[in-house]
Amino acid sequence: MSEVLSVQGLEVEFPVPGGAFRVLDDVSFSVRDNEIVGVVGESGSGKSTTVRSVIQLHKPARITGGSVVFNGRELHRAAPKELRRIRGREIGFVAQSPFDALNPVLRIGKQFENVIRAHERASRGEIRARALELLASTGIPDPARTLDGFPHELSGGMAQRTVIALALSLGPRLLIADEPTTALDLTVQRQVLDLIRGLVREGQRSMLLVTHDLGVVANYCDRVVVMYSGRVVEVGDVATVFGDPRHPYTRTLLDAATTDIRAAAPKSSPAKRETAPGCNFAHRCPRADGVCAEERPPLTVTDPGHGFGCHHPLSIEVTTSAGTSR
Numbered sequence: 001m002s003e004v005l006s007v008q009g010l011e012v013e014f015p016v017p018g019g020a021f022r023v024l025d026d027v028s029f030s031v032r033d034n035e036i037v038g039v040v041g042e043s044g045s046g047k048s049t050t051v052r053s054v055i056q057l058h059k060p061a062r063i064t065g066g067s068v069v070f071n072g073r074e075l076h077r078a079a080p081k082e083l084r085r086i087r088g089r090e091i092g093f094v095a096q097s098p099f100d101a102l103n104p105v106l107r108i109g110k111q112f113e114n115v116i117r118a119h120e121r122a123s124r125g126e127i128r129a130r131a132l133e134l135l136a137s138t139g140i141p142d143p144a145r146t147l148d149g150f151p152h153e154l155s156g157g158m159a160q161r162t163v164i165a166l167a168l169s170l171g172p173r174l175l176i177a178d179e180p181t182t183a184l185d186l187t188v189q190r191q192v193l194d195l196i197r198g199l200v201r202e203g204q205r206s207m208l209l210v211t212h213d214l215g216v217v218a219n220y221c222d223r224v225v226v227m228y229s230g231r232v233v234e235v236g237d238v239a240t241v242f243g244d245p246r247h248p249y250t251r252t253l254l255d256a257a258t259t260d261i262r263a264a265a266p267k268s269s270p271a272k273r274e275t276a277p278g279c280n281f282a283h284r285c286p287r288a289d290g291v292c293a294e295e296r297p298p299l300t301v302t303d304p305g306h307g308f309g310c311h312h313p314l315s316i317e318v319t320t321s322a323g324t325s326r
């Protein structure tokens with residue numbers, strides 16, 4: 001399976017008074033053809049900054065190191081014009097709030113025209129036909145009426161379906177969805193996630209999905225990237241990472257899964273993150289010792305594709321002739 005997206009050693013900083021705050025530190029992961037990759041972690045761990053950095057929508061933050069390669073092209077070096085071409089056409093983006101993504105004073109039909117005409121020549125009739133088809137594919141009951149109306153006439157669920165249809169209107173190879181259902185009623189969340197998964201699978205696309213909800217990852221994703229305090233602490237197949245987590249933070253997340261992980265732990269303090277030479281999780285980790293405070297754990301890769309950054313990983317019970325060791 002080939003890689004659509006490869007993020008390697010990504011470092012991102014936000015300007016703050018008197019200096020810079022490193023939000024992402026050595027973030028690496030990939031998205032392969034036709035797979036859905038979930039990005040999880042508590043509030044402030046850097047999920048949104050990571051996915052927004054892929055398409056350079058992370059301003060005012062700056063990429064200070066590492067690389068983002070999409071379909072063989074180095075997006076971290078791409079000129080604004082090339083990025084504008086790639087966004088929408090090759091990478092679609094669905095944000096948390098559909099009403100932020102839609103222009104309140106333009107009819108939906110006009111918004112399809114604007115998106116499509118920014119990238120290709122098409123007649124109004126062609127655009128309308130494509131938009132009707134896309135809206136119908138997202139389960140909107142009366143696509144023609146939606147197209148002729150304004151965003152405020154839509155419910156949250158219908159507005160998010162419309163945004164998804166817009167994001168798919170140019171046939172992107174990768175869809176990035178940043179908490180696409182958080183702003184929706186619980187009853188609508190599942191329908192929208194089912195819809196996105198169906199459209200991604202049918203269209204042979206890949207998706208990067210940011211979520212707080214481990215249940216969503218378990219049900220919708222092939223692989224998962226677990227972030228803590230601006231770093232990737234564990235990455236791998238969902239079944240492996242959730243079934244045999246090696247990083248104590250992943251274990252903490254899974255244990256908290258019956259509660260909301262946003263509430264499971266306080267936001268990590270930027271000051272602590274900036275100065276921590278070792279593992280960012282050490283001050284909360286029951287297994288931490290001196291080495292954890294001093295040395296950053298490298299990402300260890302065990303089974304194909306399962307990596308974790310921990311000096312004292314879980315589940316390594318090795319029985320030898322000399323006894324059992326951790």
Ligand SMILES: Nc1ncnc2c1ncn2[C@@H]1O[C@H](COP(=O)(O)OP(=O)(O)OP(=O)(O)O)[C@@H](O)[C@H]1O
Nearest residue numbers: 014023041042043044045046047048049050060270
């Ligand atoms: N404009 C900004 N200036 C400075 N720091 C920022 C800015 N935006 C975000 N941050 C900081 O960057 C860190 C990562 O934020 P980010 O939104 O990427 O995390 P997240 O995991 O997506 O959180 P959430 O789940 O709450 O959306 C946080 O500590 C946040 O306070």
